[in-house]
Amino acid sequence: MHLKLDRLEKLCQGDPDRKLKYLKQLLEIVPKGMERLQIHLETKDRRALRRAIHYLAPQLSFFGIPDFALILQMEDSQFDNLPFEELKSKLKESISRIGLALAEAEQLAQSLKNTSNP
């Protein structure tokens, strides 16, 4: 299991349509953000990287993926001074974990769709 769904369950109070709404939103927003992140990694644009991480972190944390929130907890200077290769490798690891979580979200969304439209 790569996703933790307790916050989703609590927010949606058992309503499958709302759960589906949040899963669809995750599947729409995060992959686009990941694409941007990959571009910023290639161009070594730290400021844009931090902005992209900042944008995605809350939604990922909500689904139990803390990687980006942990990166944001670094002091700004620590983030700025981290050797780029180290930052890149950290982010690549996170991106791969997030990819697995998204695949799981996709399956879950599909099963919710099947349940609501038999």
Add this chain to the structure above:
Amino acid sequence: MNPKSLIIDDNPFIIDSLSDQIRQHHPEIEIIGNARSGREGLEKVRTLKPGLVFLDVEMPDMTGFDLLGQLREITFQTIFITSFSHYAIKAIRFNALDYLLKPIEEEELRQAIRRFYANLGKTANQEHIQQALDNLKTETPQEQKLFLQTQEGELRLPLKNIVSIEGERNYSYIHLANNTKKLSSKTLGHFEEILSDKGFFRCHRSFLVNGHYVQGLQGPGHFLLHNGNLAPISRRKKSEATAWFREYLADNEH
């Protein structure tokens, strides 16, 4: 009349989840709209006239502070919303503003709403925001003003009036340039967090000094302050304290 709220955030997930949380747990608060950018938010603030605004600190087109700065008058209470960002949180705490960290925890939201109700009809929240906007415009940190809740009420202290802060368990004494002191219920750690990038240095577990008033090093273990008082430097901080003071002098030569 029910309070009317507006949510301004560039991330639709935050807008949707916060809206759902408000509808579930605070149904008496009406959500009259949302905005996905600073510019749209500005328009909606002007046309919808909310009583409460949940405002993202960092949006691509402008910051939450930029948005507030463009209003002639702030007639609503603001709860800032932010992802973990040291810079934003320091600015918010320094100005004693209310904020929520994203993703928003139910209990945190409940407490923020409670504070909103406690401040209804008062101008404290708006005054803090006005002060924050003034502080952001002030280029010299020593000219910025700190909100301080004391036994005598709320004070606005220019940083240049603070000589040092002495921690005493869960409260702190603020030593002022006029040789008086004020008691605050905030810890020394709180002051260190909000003042360390404004010319203050934690030289001891119970002392924070303002570089503006440090005259020099006195022996191996003290800073000499302008009023002749000494501030202790802990042994493990000695070299850091020396380096900080040199840097402070170099930065403030002119």
